[in-house]
Amino acid sequence: MPLLCSNADRPQISMLTSLRYLYFFSIIELMADRSYLGEFELMILLAVINLGEEAYGVPISRELERCRGRDVVVGSVYAALERLETKGLIHSTLGEPTAERGGKAKRYFRITNEGLRQVHETRRVLSQLWQALPELKRSVYE
Amino acid sequence: MSSIDPPRLPAWMLEHLNAGNSNEALAGDLVEEVRCGRSAVWYWRQVLGALVIGWLGNIRSHRNLVVFAALWSMLAPGWTLVAMRVAEHEAEAWHIWRLDWPWSSLCSTALFFAPSLIFIWVGMAFYIVAQIFAGKHFNLRRMGRGLLLGTSVFIAVSAALAGSVMLFQLLEHTEVQQRPMLSIAPAGPSFVPKALMGGPEMTVVHGKHSNEVRFTTRVQVQQNPFWAPQPFRLERDVSATRSSSPLGAITESSAWAVVNRLPFFLSVLFALWTTRRLTSGLKSIVR
Numbered sequence: 001m002p003l004l005c006s007n008a009d010r011p012q013i014s015m016l017t018s019l020r021y022l023y024f025f026s027i028i029e030l031m032a033d034r035s036y037l038g039e040f041e042l043m044i045l046l047a048v049i050n051l052g053e054e055a056y057g058v059p060i061s062r063e064l065e066r067c068r069g070r071d072v073v074v075g076s077v078y079a080a081l082e083r084l085e086t087k088g089l090i091h092s093t094l095g096e097p098t099a100e101r102g103g104k105a106k107r108y109f110r111i112t113n114e115g116l117r118q119v120h121e122t123r124r125v126l127s128q129l130w131q132a133l134p135e136l137k138r139s140v141y142e
Numbered sequence: 143m144s145s146i147d148p149p150r151l152p153a154w155m156l157e158h159l160n161a162g163n164s165n166e167a168l169a170g171d172l173v174e175e176v177r178c179g180r181s182a183v184w185y186w187r188q189v190l191g192a193l194v195i196g197w198l199g200n201i202r203s204h205r206n207l208v209v210f211a212a213l214w215s216m217l218a219p220g221w222t223l224v225a226m227r228v229a230e231h232e233a234e235a236w237h238i239w240r241l242d243w244p245w246s247s248l249c250s251t252a253l254f255f256a257p258s259l260i261f262i263w264v265g266m267a268f269y270i271v272a273q274i275f276a277g278k279h280f281n282l283r284r285m286g287r288g289l290l291l292g293t294s295v296f297i298a299v300s301a302a303l304a305g306s307v308m309l310f311q312l313l314e315h316t317e318v319q320q321r322p323m324l325s326i327a328p329a330g331p332s333f334v335p336k337a338l339m340g341g342p343e344m345t346v347v348h349g350k351h352s353n354e355v356r357f358t359t360r361v362q363v364q365q366n367p368f369w370a371p372q373p374f375r376l377e378r379d380v381s382a383t384r385s386s387s388p389l390g391a392i393t394e395s396s397a398w399a400v401v402n403r404l405p406f407f408l409s410v411l412f413a414l415w416t417t418r419r420l421t422s423g424l425k426s427i428v429r
Contacts, residue, residue: 056167056171057167057168057170057171058171058174058175061171071184073187073188073191073192073195074171074172074188074191075168075188075191075192075193075194075195076191078167078168078192079196079199094167100173100174100177101170101171101173101174102148102169104169104170104173105166105170106167106171107167
């Protein structure tokens, strides 16, 4: 496209430019949509699915500790749960306050349909990557 | 499950100083774990971890505010220089230095704090207007709370810094054998150190290419009369020389300039910080 052009061409150029901007922003939007789950977030989502109705802070943290084999900061679990809730992958409901917890209520977490879809998508991608791995593994060890 | 309670101090810290949103659920989870046999050390570690994670997340979500506070405080030395010139002029015009104590101290303190507070409030107004244009909502209660908090933080940090600087100067210029003690002489405005009366004296030295402003703090120190009756006088340049132009003061990056900007940065940051938990924590501390 020529850089210098007549006045008659100007509306057309501005329209093309605006279309390019729209395309650019649509790419950014798509990038945000296609962002895959982080390692910790995926672990938490799997723990939430695994625990079902009883998914709140304590069992989720214990499940993560059991699987990872090291201590987990419960605050970091809650920070990740908040992020997932903001993304719409889980939703939470408050339970009744109990004396065993010093009068504090439990916050139960459930996975949403979008969360399930993302878990499956991540699993598909990871499976494909793992399937390609034995060749690499063989070459590394040989 | 036993009825062991978690340590009180970390429990209070978690309740009042955490910036996260799930405080109640988190606190309940930690109590449940302690009653299931977790140790106090584990509880402390969890609380400190939660506080760090909560505040880091909060700072990340307020990064616009942090950047604005840093940029606005960059301008503070330039404004202070202009304000000091005006204040010196006004002080001479109103004969403030000839007033008796405590009026002289009160007037000079007001002349020192008023321009700085105006600078902070203008910064707040600027940020709030920009946020309103960006579609954010502010209510009057929050703004009033921010004004009070910003003012309190500025006065507290400035007083702490001034006290530290004075103490450092006294310690630096005092020999071990002749350690002087600040003592109150008979009535008169001169018994209050000049630094306490509203900052250093300023003299403009006209140079060939540029003007220089020299700040001098005259601290009159008397020795303990029971120990050595001979008084002596201590003089020292607080900051040797610096640019006389406001632009030069803004771009200055010395340690003194950074320290000068610190109260402004913290005041603007605290005043505009909209974390509900922080203010409730401060309220409970005040109570």
